[in-house]
Amino acid sequence: MLKAVIFDLNGVFIHSRKLSDRFEEDFGVSVLEFLPVLGEIMDEVRKPGARPAFSYWEPHLKRWGIEMSEPEFWHYWFSAETPSEEMIALAQELKERGIKIITLSNNFKERAEYYEHYPWMASIVDRAYFSWRTGLVKPDVEAWKVVLRDFAILPEECIYFDDQEKNLKAAESLGICSIEFTSPEETRVSIEKLLAQ
Numbered sequence: 001m002l003k004a005v006i007f008d009l010n011g012v013f014i015h016s017r018k019l020s021d022r023f024e025e026d027f028g029v030s031v032l033e034f035l036p037v038l039g040e041i042m043d044e045v046r047k048p049g050a051r052p053a054f055s056y057w058e059p060h061l062k063r064w065g066i067e068m069s070e071p072e073f074w075h076y077w078f079s080a081e082t083p084s085e086e087m088i089a090l091a092q093e094l095k096e097r098g099i100k101i102i103t104l105s106n107n108f109k110e111r112a113e114y115y116e117h118y119p120w121m122a123s124i125v126d127r128a129y130f131s132w133r134t135g136l137v138k139p140d141v142e143a144w145k146v147v148l149r150d151f152a153i154l155p156e157e158c159i160y161f162d163d164q165e166k167n168l169k170a171a172e173s174l175g176i177c178s179i180e181f182t183s184p185e186e187t188r189v190s191i192e193k194l195l196a197q
Helices: 019-027 031-045 053-063 070-078 085-096 109-115 119-123 142-151 165-172 184-196
Strands: 004-007 100-105 127-130 158-162 177-180
Touching: 004 085, 004 142, 019 031, 031 053, 053 070, 053 109, 070 109, 085 100, 085 119, 085 184, 100 142, 109 127, 127 142, 142 158, 142 165, 158 165, 158 184, 165 177, 177 184
Parallel strands: 004 100, 004 158, 100 127, 158 177
Antiparallel strands: none
8 A cells, every 4th residue: 555655856846957057058167077066065065064065165166267155156056946836736636645745855955945945845745854964865775764764654655756766776675666757747657556556
């Protein structure tokens, strides 16, 4: 019996152009130069106890000749992200059918706080797990184990959607039915199949 659906957040509920592509287009910072910086910073800020995330970005912005205050930087990044109305509607329908809606995200404090201002995060999502709070960065299997424990559910009682194969494989290793996210329509079909069993 399906009791919960666990979703990744970015790439599933929230979509945007790649930040690396935007930096190349808007500021002339090549993708090849930007991506290693992004990876290095995200490795740090996704964990508890990290300094304010902008403190990691500021030296690189200065080196690239980009004059941005912290509020300007976050606005530039986050305002380009768009929630999926189709996914929000699907999650609402599932919640009304008694299914728990859970998000599991590798994310940093400032971005998570921005997302928590979305009304649907409070009204639809039963619990949002962020790595900067839990200390568990996917694909660490402990990230899913915490969800199972907190909700007192078995692996076979939930389904997980993500757009990254390494995360799907980690969840599958625990016996959680894990499906690559491709579209809201395909997600609905996959869930309905499970509900019909």
